[in-house]
Amino acid sequence: xxxxxxxxxxxxxxxxxxxxxxxxxxxxxxxxxxxxxxxxxxxxxxxxxxxxxxxxxxxxxxxxxxxxxxxxxxxxxxxxxxxxxxxxxxxxxxxxxxxxxxxxx
Amino acid sequence: xxxxxxxxxxxxxxxxxxxxxxxxxxxxxxxxxxxxxxxxxxxxxxxxxxxxxxxxxxxxxxxxxxxxxxxxxxxxxxxxxxxxxxxxxxxxxxxxxxxxxxxxxxxxxxxxxxxxxxxxxxxxxxxxxxxxxxxxxxxxxxxxxxxxxxxxxxxxxxxxxxxxxxxxxxxxxxxxxxxxxxxxxxxxxxxxxxxxxxxxxxxxxxxxxxxxxxxxxxxxxxxxxxxxxxxxxxxxxxxxxxxxxxxxxxxxxxxxxxxxxxxxxxxxxxxxxxxxxxxxxxxxxxxxxxxxxxxxxxxxxxxxxxxxxxxxxxxxxxxxxxxxxxxxxxxxxxxxxxxxxxxxxxxxxxxxxxxxxxxxxxxxxxxxxxxxxxxxxxxxxxxxxxxxxxxxxxxxxxxxxxxxxxxxxxxxxxxxxxxxxxxxxxxxxxxxxxxxxxxxxxxxxxxxxxxxxxxxxxxxxxxxxxxxxxxxxxxxxxxxxxxxxxxxxxxxxxxxxxxxxxxxxxxxxxxxxxxxxxxxxxxxxxxxxxx
Numbered sequence: 001x002x003x004x005x006x007x008x009x010x011x012x013x014x015x016x017x018x019x020x021x022x023x024x025x026x027x028x029x030x031x032x033x034x035x036x037x038x039x040x041x042x043x044x045x046x047x048x049x050x051x052x053x054x055x056x057x058x059x060x061x062x063x064x065x066x067x068x069x070x071x072x073x074x075x076x077x078x079x080x081x082x083x084x085x086x087x088x089x090x091x092x093x094x095x096x097x098x099x100x101x102x103x104x105x
Numbered sequence: 106x107x108x109x110x111x112x113x114x115x116x117x118x119x120x121x122x123x124x125x126x127x128x129x130x131x132x133x134x135x136x137x138x139x140x141x142x143x144x145x146x147x148x149x150x151x152x153x154x155x156x157x158x159x160x161x162x163x164x165x166x167x168x169x170x171x172x173x174x175x176x177x178x179x180x181x182x183x184x185x186x187x188x189x190x191x192x193x194x195x196x197x198x199x200x201x202x203x204x205x206x207x208x209x210x211x212x213x214x215x216x217x218x219x220x221x222x223x224x225x226x227x228x229x230x231x232x233x234x235x236x237x238x239x240x241x242x243x244x245x246x247x248x249x250x251x252x253x254x255x256x257x258x259x260x261x262x263x264x265x266x267x268x269x270x271x272x273x274x275x276x277x278x279x280x281x282x283x284x285x286x287x288x289x290x291x292x293x294x295x296x297x298x299x300x301x302x303x304x305x306x307x308x309x310x311x312x313x314x315x316x317x318x319x320x321x322x323x324x325x326x327x328x329x330x331x332x333x334x335x336x337x338x339x340x341x342x343x344x345x346x347x348x349x350x351x352x353x354x355x356x357x358x359x360x361x362x363x364x365x366x367x368x369x370x371x372x373x374x375x376x377x378x379x380x381x382x383x384x385x386x387x388x389x390x391x392x393x394x395x396x397x398x399x400x401x402x403x404x405x406x407x408x409x410x411x412x413x414x415x416x417x418x419x420x421x422x423x424x425x426x427x428x429x430x431x432x433x434x435x436x437x438x439x440x441x442x443x444x445x446x447x448x449x450x451x452x453x454x455x456x457x458x459x460x461x462x463x464x465x466x467x468x469x470x471x472x473x474x475x476x477x478x479x480x481x482x483x484x485x486x487x488x489x490x491x492x493x494x495x496x497x498x499x500x501x502x503x504x505x506x507x508x509x510x511x512x513x514x515x516x517x518x519x520x521x522x523x524x525x526x527x528x529x530x531x532x533x534x535x536x537x538x539x540x541x542x543x544x545x546x547x548x549x550x551x552x553x554x555x556x557x558x559x560x561x562x563x564x565x566x567x568x569x570x571x572x573x574x575x576x577x578x579x580x581x582x583x584x585x586x587x588x589x590x591x592x593x594x595x596x597x598x599x600x601x602x603x604x605x606x607x608x609x610x611x612x613x614x615x616x617x618x619x620x621x622x623x624x625x626x627x628x629x630x631x632x633x634x635x636x
Contacts, residue, residue: 060335062338067349099333102316102321103330103331103375103379104374104380105380
C-alpha cells in the first residue's frame with residue numbers, strides 16, 4: 001500500500017487511489033480527492049452525492065445501490081457522470097472516502 | 106517465441122499493440138473510435154510482476170530476499186505435487202491428468218480462445234501454451250523424467266521465480282470459458298489447467314487476486330456477501346426494492362424473506378441488489394404474479410449466490426457451498442434455484458455435488474426453466490409488442506456450454522421479443538463475454554482495460570455484427586445477458602468503446618424483459634437511461 005498526502009494529512013491509498021483509512025476522511029481530503037477525479041471544484045450537487053454516500057456508508061458499512069443513490073438524491077446518472085467523470089462507484093465513492101466497491105457490481 | 110522463453114528474463118514477453126487486435130465492424134473499423142489500453146505506471150511495474158504482457162491481474166509481489174525467492178519456488182513445487190495426489194486433489198485429479206497426458210498438440214482448439222484470437226494471436230495466449238509450460242514443469246520436476254531425454258526431445262524447461270510468477274499471471278488470461286475444451290477431439294480441458302494453476306497459487310502459496318479472495322470469498326463468509334452487503338444493509342435494500350416495485354407496477358409486493366418450508370430458496374448474485382435491482386425486482390414480480398412459493402434468505406452467505414471459489418480455490422468453494430446448503434436445509438425448502446448468475450450455476454448445481462452429501466444434498470436447479478414454464482405456459486399475461494426493439498442473447502458459458510441450459514431463455518425470447526436476433530456463433534458454440542472466471546470483477550490497475558480490449562473484444566464484435574442493420578444510435582437495442590458477471594463485463598465493454606452513444610446498444614437481464622411485456626403495467630419496466 002502506498003501513502004499519499006490528501007488535505008494536508010498522510011493517508012494510505014490502494015493501487016487505484018481509494019483511501020484505506022476511512023476515519024481520516026474530511027472535507028479537505030474529499031476536495032483533494034476530487035481534484036484527482038476531475039470533479040473539482042465541488043459544488044452543491046457534488047456534496048449532496050458525497051454526503052449521501054458517506055452517511056449511507058457510516059450506517060450500513062457499504063455503498064448504497066446506484067439506483068438508490070439516484071432516487072434519494074434526485075440526481076440522475078447522466079448528471080452524476082458529469083459531476084464525477086469516473087462514475088458513481090469509481091469516482092463519487094472514491095471522493096466520499098468509501099472503499100472500492102467489491103463483488104459482482 | 107518458444108515455450109521455454111517464459112523463464113528467460115526480459116522486460117515483457119509480448120506487447121499488445123492496438124494495430125494487432127482483431128478488427129471490429131462499423132463504426133469501430135475507424136481506428137480513431139477504438140480505445141487504447143492504459144499503460145502501467147513505472148511504480149506498479151517495479152512492485153509487481155508485469156513482464157508477461159504489461160498487464161497486472163493478480164499482482165504478484167517481487168521477493169525481497171533470496172530466501173523469499175526460494176520459498177516461493179519451493180511452495181509452488183510442493184503444491185504442484187499435491188495436484189497429482191488422490192488425497193489432495195480428489196476433485197480434479199483425473200481430468201487434470203488426462204489433459205496433461207493426452208494432448209496431441211493438433212492446435213484445433215486455438216480458434217476457440219477469445220483472448221488468443223482478439224490479441225492478434227499472441228503466442229502466450231494460445232490455449233495450448235500454458236498447458237505445455239505446466240506439462241514440461243511436471244515432467245521435469247514432479248515426474249523427474251530423464252533430463253537428457255527432455256533436452257533431446259526439445260521439451261526441457263528451466264524453473265525459476267520469473268517463470269512461476271508469469272505462469273501465475275497467465276492463469277488469469279484464460280476466462281475458463283472452456284470453448285477450447287469443446288473443440289478438442291480428445292476432450293483436453295485447457296481451462297481446467299488454468300484453474301489448477303490458480304489453485305496451487307491460492308491454496309499453497311496464498312496468492313490470488315484480492316477481488317476474488319480477500320474481498321470475495323473471505324468477505325462473503327465473514328460479512329455475508331462479496332459485495333459487502335451485511336444483513337442490515339440487505340433489509341434496507343429489500344425495503345428499497347419493495348418501494349421501487351410499487352412505484353413501477355402500481356401495487357405493493359411483499360418480498361418473502363426466510364419463509365420456512367417454502368418450495369424454493371432463490372439465490373441471487375448479490376451484485377444484482379447493488380447494481381441491477383430491477384433484475385431481483387423482476388423475479389419478485391413474476392413469481393408473485395405466477396403464484397410461486399418462494400423465499401430469499403437473510404442469513405449471511407444465504408443471500409449471495411456467488412461462489413468465487415469455483416474459479417481459484419476448492420476449499421473456499423466448499424466452505425461457501427456448504428453454508429448455502431445449510432441455510433436451505435434449515436429453512437426446510439424443497440429446492441434451491443439459482444437466479445441469473447452463471448458461475449453460481451456451475452458452483453452450486455454442478456461442482457458442489459462433490460461436497461454436499463446427506464441432508465445437505467438438496468435439489469439444486471437453475472431458475473431459467475421456471476421462467477420458461479411461466480412464460481411459455483401462459484401463467485402470466487404478456488404482450489410481445491412491448492418488447493419491440495432489436496434484441497440479441499448472450500450465452501453465459503457456465504449455463505450454456507457447461508450445463509446445456511440452451512433453450513429455456515430462447516423459448517422465452519422467441520415468445521416475447523418480436524425482433525430477437527441470434528449472434529453468430531451462439532448456444533454452446535458461443536464466445537465468452539471476456540469477463541469469465543472473475544475477470545469482470547477484477548477492477549485494479551490496467552486489468553479492466555485488458556478484458557475490454559482483448560478478452561471481450563470478440564464479444565463486442567459479435568454484438569456489433571448482429572445489430573449492423575440497425576446500428577444507428579437512434580434505434581435502441583438490447584443485449585440480454587442472463588448472468589451478473591457477463592452483464593458487468595458487457596456494461597464495461599459498452600462503456601469502454603462508448604457504444605451507447607455510437608450505436609444505441611444497451612444491456613440487461615432476462616427477467617426484466619418478461620416484466621416489461623406484462624400487459625397490466627402502465628409504463629415500461631425497462632429504463633434505458635441506466636446505460
